[in-house]
Amino acid sequence: MMRMPSRSLSMALTIARYTLREALRNRLLWLLIGAALGAVGLAGFLQQLALTESQALQAALLGAVLRLAAVFLIATFVITSMVREANDKGLELLLALPLPRATYLFGKLAGFGALAVLPALLFGALALAMAPAGQAALWAFSLLCECWIVAAFSLLCVLTLQQVLPALAAALAFYVMARAIGPLLLIGQSGGATADLGQQVLGGTLAALGLLLPHLDQFTRSDWLVYHGGSGADLAIIAVQSALYVGLMAAAGLFDLYRKQI
Amino acid sequence: MVTRQKPLTVVPRPVWLLLVLALVLQVGWQATRPPPQAQARALPPPPSAAALQLAALGEPVALARLTMLYVQGMDDQAGVRIGWRQLDYGTVIGWLQRVLDLDPRGQSPLLAASQVYGAVGDPGRTRQMLDFVHARFAEDPNRRWPWLAHAALVARHRLHDLPLARSYAREIRLLATGADVPAWAHELEIFMAEDMNQHDSARALIGGLLQSGRISDPRELHFLEQRLQQLERANGAPGR
Helix, strand or coil: CCHHHHHHHHHHHHHHHHHHHHHHHCCHHHHHHHHHHHHHHHHHHHHHHCCCCHHHHHHHHHHHHHHHHHHHHHHHHHHHHHHHHHHCCHHHHHHHCCCCHHHHHHHHHHHHHHHHHHHHHHHHHHHHCCCCHHHHHHHHHHHHHHHHHHHHHHHHHHHHHCCHHHHHHHHHHHHHHHHHHHHHHHHHHHCHHHCCHHHHHHHHHHHHHHHHCCCHHHCCCHHHHHHCCCCHHHHHHHHHHHHHHHHHHHHHHHHHHHHCCC | CCCCCCCHHHCCHHHHHHHHHHHHHHHHHHHHCCCCCCCCCCCCCCCCHHHHHHHHCCCHHHHHHHHHHHHHHHHEECCEECCHHHCCHHHHHHHHHHHHHHCCCCCHHHHHHHHHHHHCCCHHHHHHHHHHHHHHHCCCHHHHHHHHHHHHHHHHHCCCCHHHHHHHHHHHHHHCCCCCCCHHHHHHHHHHHHHCCCHHHHHHHHHHHHHHCCCCCHHHHHHHHHHHHHHHHHHHCCCC
């Protein structure tokens, strides 16, 4: 009874290792370094235009641009890598082995999760030049969690939609909604008691979305780098939200994977 | 996996010709186009606070900084310089308000209002900017007092409106009570009162400051005591 879980774990780790190796062979690390250099250049250029608080401007823009770059690269890699594997019949080959589908999915998730450590470490080191170590570490940890959530959602999208463009569009829509959900909820609530039926329906829809989506507007905030206001409470909220959401996405992915005729 | 490429000689001649022709056509087309004319754009009305919050996607501080750069760039557009007099100051203030709403801890909108847009040679516009700085001062006096202090000096020296300058200085004394606010900011009202020949008020203010215990620096105490003595002498001297 004990041999099966350890064998599954070993297989999952192998899948994770090959997923990570594939990312490195795809020159993802170079892309991340390029993104970091581009962000530093852009923030440095805009810093020269600022009337005042040029350091704050640089930190805020660097944080915002690096965050977008990390998420975009991770989501794109997850989707293109999964589609390529499906097109090469790699998925069919793997599932033809005595390998539980759950092991395959957890291996993939672990590989993408390990991959997300790269931007978190690299961009976190850049953040260290802008903010105290504690705030930079919080920002980097939050970026890691954000990348995990986006990677898990992208994996679900590509398992369900199976093509690059629809999966990428769905991941982008999810990310924009998850980052805008805070202000959207405030707008939905502003109608109050005087709202008509349409506004009530809209408010209800937004409230439901608020329950379903992770509130990424509270993640990886550049104001931690500017005003150094991040706290242990922020860290705890991000850790709990990430654990819950990655779990939810993994469950949804498993559900979809087990239903597939492969 | 590196794909090996064939030599250039295998490319058919028509393809070479097509490439060169396309390149020549492109360069020729662009060379014959009229050069772009610089046209000044008016600053559009600011979007609503909710729209900006939504557009920030959880990064209001970063958006505030970018928005500030956008507003700041309106007087120096590509190829055209616009005088501050040509800017619609109501619209500019609207944008500065939005930036401040996005990032209330940011200082650049108030700095721009008091030191940049307030430096325009039109007293009406300067007054608009000072009003804006004054209106937003009370929300965070301990952080925003420098800009109201600058506004007081602009009111005093450029607008020659001593009552306005003194009212700003008074608000700094009453509201900016944080430990980081320097003593001279609290003393600004004294100099305004002196300039208004209100020596009694100035004396009362210095006495109040000395008694409040807010001044701890010995040099500062000495300076204020000397100032108080001078004022008392001036008050005692007939005909002054």
